Amino acid sequence: xxxxxxxxxxxxxxxxxxxxxxxxxxxxxxxxxxxxxxxxxxxxxxxxxxxxxxxxxxxxxxxxxxxxxxxxxxxxxxxxxxxxxxxxxxxxxxxxxxxxxxxxxxxxxxxxxxxxxxxxxxxxxxxxxxxxxxxxxxxxxxxxxxxxxxxxxxxxxxxxxxxxxxxxxxxxxxxxxxxxxxxxxxxxxxxxxxxxxxxxxxxxxxxxxxxxxxxxxxxxxxxxxxxxxxxxxxxxxxxxxxxxxxxxxxxxxxxxxxxxxxxxxxxxxxxxxxxxxxxxxxxxxxxxxxxxxxxxxxxxxxxxxxxxxxxxxxxxxxxxxxxxxxxxxxxxxxxxxxxxxxxxxxxxxxxxxxxxxxxxxxxxxxxxxxxxxxxxxxxxxxxxxxxxxxxxxxxx
Amino acid sequence: xxxxxxxxxxxxxxxxxxxxxxxxxxxxxxxxxxxxxxxxxxxxxxxxxxxxxxxxxxxxxxxxxxxxxxxxxxxxxxxxxxxxxxxxxxxxxxxxxxxxxxxxxxxxxxxxxxxxxxxxxxxxxxxxxxxxxxxxxxxxxxxxxxxxxxxxxxxxxxxxxxxxxxxxxxxxxxxxxxxxxxxxxxxxxxxxxxxxxxxxxxxxxxxxxxxxxxxxxxxxxxxxxxxxxxxxxxxxxxxxxxxxxxxxxxxxxxxxxxxxxxxxxxxxxxxxxxxxxxxxxxxxxxxxxxxxxxxxxxxxxxxxxxxxxxxxxxxxxxxxxxxxxxxxxxxxxxxxxxxxxxxxxxxxxxxxxxxxxxxxxxxxxxx
Numbered sequence: 001x002x003x004x005x006x007x008x009x010x011x012x013x014x015x016x017x018x019x020x021x022x023x024x025x026x027x028x029x030x031x032x033x034x035x036x037x038x039x040x041x042x043x044x045x046x047x048x049x050x051x052x053x054x055x056x057x058x059x060x061x062x063x064x065x066x067x068x069x070x071x072x073x074x075x076x077x078x079x080x081x082x083x084x085x086x087x088x089x090x091x092x093x094x095x096x097x098x099x100x101x102x103x104x105x106x107x108x109x110x111x112x113x114x115x116x117x118x119x120x121x122x123x124x125x126x127x128x129x130x131x132x133x134x135x136x137x138x139x140x141x142x143x144x145x146x147x148x149x150x151x152x153x154x155x156x157x158x159x160x161x162x163x164x165x166x167x168x169x170x171x172x173x174x175x176x177x178x179x180x181x182x183x184x185x186x187x188x189x190x191x192x193x194x195x196x197x198x199x200x201x202x203x204x205x206x207x208x209x210x211x212x213x214x215x216x217x218x219x220x221x222x223x224x225x226x227x228x229x230x231x232x233x234x235x236x237x238x239x240x241x242x243x244x245x246x247x248x249x250x251x252x253x254x255x256x257x258x259x260x261x262x263x264x265x266x267x268x269x270x271x272x273x274x275x276x277x278x279x280x281x282x283x284x285x286x287x288x289x290x291x292x293x294x295x296x297x298x299x300x301x302x303x304x305x306x307x308x309x310x311x312x313x314x315x316x317x318x319x320x321x322x323x324x325x326x327x328x329x330x331x332x333x334x335x336x337x338x339x340x341x342x343x344x345x346x347x348x349x350x351x352x353x354x355x356x357x358x359x360x361x362x363x364x365x366x367x368x369x370x371x372x373x374x375x376x377x378x379x380x381x382x383x384x385x386x387x388x389x390x391x392x393x394x395x396x
Numbered sequence: 397x398x399x400x401x402x403x404x405x406x407x408x409x410x411x412x413x414x415x416x417x418x419x420x421x422x423x424x425x426x427x428x429x430x431x432x433x434x435x436x437x438x439x440x441x442x443x444x445x446x447x448x449x450x451x452x453x454x455x456x457x458x459x460x461x462x463x464x465x466x467x468x469x470x471x472x473x474x475x476x477x478x479x480x481x482x483x484x485x486x487x488x489x490x491x492x493x494x495x496x497x498x499x500x501x502x503x504x505x506x507x508x509x510x511x512x513x514x515x516x517x518x519x520x521x522x523x524x525x526x527x528x529x530x531x532x533x534x535x536x537x538x539x540x541x542x543x544x545x546x547x548x549x550x551x552x553x554x555x556x557x558x559x560x561x562x563x564x565x566x567x568x569x570x571x572x573x574x575x576x577x578x579x580x581x582x583x584x585x586x587x588x589x590x591x592x593x594x595x596x597x598x599x600x601x602x603x604x605x606x607x608x609x610x611x612x613x614x615x616x617x618x619x620x621x622x623x624x625x626x627x628x629x630x631x632x633x634x635x636x637x638x639x640x641x642x643x644x645x646x647x648x649x650x651x652x653x654x655x656x657x658x659x660x661x662x663x664x665x666x667x668x669x670x671x672x673x674x675x676x677x678x679x680x681x682x683x684x685x686x687x688x689x690x691x692x693x694x695x696x697x698x699x700x701x702x703x704x705x706x707x708x709x710x711x712x713x714x715x716x717x718x719x720x721x722x723x724x725x726x727x728x729x730x731x732x733x734x735x736x737x738x739x740x741x742x743x744x745x746x747x748x749x750x751x752x753x754x755x756x757x758x759x760x761x762x763x
Contacts, residue, residue, distance in 0.1 A: 268752075281674065283681050284677040290403055
C-alpha cells in the first residue's frame, strides 16, 4: 500500500482491533509489543519495524484512539533519546539485523537509550570529538570522556560518536557506534548542575570493547550518521497542541491571578509582553502543524526551540519577581536524579534555573541562529579554517 | 475556547497574491512614489482605480447583495499584506476596511454600495492614533443649529475620501467631503505614503446614519477590525524588509567577504525571520477571527497589534541599519518602510495600549 493512501479512519480502526485483541489492562509490556507488531508504534516506519509506511501526521489518530481506550503508555519522557534520536538513525543507517535487534525494545521502553556525543572539548563544535575508537580484530576499543549524558545511569544502550582516524580532517575521521552501556570500562558519574540535581552524567570510557556489529554506518562516515541524529533532534515540528496559557506561562499567570498584592504597572506590562509572545509562539506551532497536515512543511520548525528557550527564560525570571518573597525560597538543593524534566511540581526558583539550560542543550541559541541564517535565509557561511586540516593537527 | 481556525493561505488567495505582486512590482514605483510625495499628491489614484474598480477589491468585506464580493476578512488581509509589501499609497485600510466596517455595523447599505463598487472612498474621521478602547472619540464634533461643528486632527485616508464618517455625541454622521463647511488640511506626515489631514467642520450638513449607541459600537468594531487587519499590512512591510535586506547582505562585500557572512549580521536577521514567521501566524489568526462574536475578535486584534507592530518596526529598523549608508538615503525605499512601520505602530493604539487591553480581555488585571 502506498504511503498516501492511508487515512486516519483506517488507522483508528486498526487501533480498535488491537485493543479488542489485547486488553489494555494486562501486562503493559505485552501490550506495547503487540502494538509494535501491529505497526501502530510509529506508523511512518516500515512494516515489520513497528510501522505501516503511513504518513507521519496520522500517528496522532492512533495515539488519540489508544489513549482514549486507556492503553499503556510507552513513557516517552524516559525514552525520548531512543525514540527521537537513536531510532531514526538506526532506521536510516542500521543493518536489517540491527533494526530487528534494537527497535522493538527501544520503542516499548524496555531498553532505555542515551547519547554519547558531547565531550568537554566538543559541545557546539561536535565534530571536534576526541574519544578514540581503535580497530582490534572484529571489535573496536574505545577510550575517552563524554559529558551531559541524560539517562546514562539508566541506559542499556547509547549512540556513540568516536574518532577512528586522527589523520583525517575532523569531519571525516569519525565513526558512529552503538555502545553497550553494560560493557566493562563504562563508568557513569552523576554531573550535578545549577539546580542542585543531576539530570546528566559524565561517562568515562576506558578500553571499552565493542564488537564490530555495533558499528552504525561505514568507518569514517560517523559525521553523516550523526547528522541524521541531529536533524531528528531538531525536528521541532511545533510539538503537540497546547491551549492558550498552556506551557511555561501557566504558573506565571496563575501566580498573577492569585497574588494581587504584588501587581505593579511594570510587572504587568512585562507579563503582557510575555503573554503575547507565548500566544504568538502557540499560534506559530498551530500554523506549522496545519502546514504539515497539508503536506507543505515550512522551515518554521527551526524557530520553535529558539523561541521556546527565550520565552521560558523570560517567563520563569518574571515569575520569581511576581512571587516576591516566595521567589527567594528554593524547595530543595539536595542531589536528586530526576527521570523527567517536568518542572511544574518544583519551586519557581527551580524553573528559573533549569530554563538557563534551554538555550544551551540540544544546540545553543547561537548555533540555531546560525542554522536559520544559513539554511533558511541562505546567507553565506562563516569562513572556516578547520575543515581541511588533519584532526590531530588542529589547535586544541 | 473556539477551535483553531485555518491559518494558511488557500489557493485563491495565492492566486490573488500573485496578481497583486505583479501589479505592484512596477520598476518605476519608487521614483514615482518619491515624486508624488515631493509633489504633495501622495495617493496613487491610478492604482486605486485598478484595485477598487477593475479588481473589485474594495468590496471584499461587503456582501454580494450590497455590491461587494462577500469574500471576508482573510482575503482583505491578504490584499493588505501585499499593499504593505509595496507601501502602496492607496486608501485601502481606511476605506475598504475601517469605513466599510463602520457602515456594515450601522447597516447603512445605501452608502456601502458605491464604496464596494469602487465609485467612492470613505474615511472614519477619528485620529489615526486612536485605539478601539478610547472613550474620547465622540466629544470633538457636535451638532448645532442643523450643522456639524468641530475639529478632528490627524485622520488617515481622508484626503482622497468622498465621504467622511464623523462620530459625534449623538451618533455617527456621514458627511460629503466636498460639502460647504468641510475643510481638510493636509498634515506633513511621518508616513508620507499614508498622509494624514486635519478636518474642520463649520456648520457642515450631514446624514445621521446611527444613533449614539450603535455609533459607538460601529466605531469600536471599525477600529478593532482596522487593528486586526493592519497586522497583515505590518506583516507585508516586515516581509519586504527582511527579504530585501537578506538579498542585500548576500551581495554587499566589506572586509573581503559578503556582509551576510558575518555572524553579527546573520544572528540579527535570524531573529527578524523568527519574528516575521510568528507575525504571520498572529496576523492570520487576527484575520480569521475578525468579525467573530464573543470577544475573540478583540483578543485577536489586540494580540495582533501588540505583536506585529513591533515586529514591523524592528524589521524596518534592521533594514535601514544593515543596508549601511544606502539605507539612510532618500532615493532608497527603506525609509518609506520605516516610516510606514513606525506610523502603523501608533495607528489604532500603541502596542502597550493593546497589551493593557489584553490584560482586561483575558483576566490578567493590571492591579
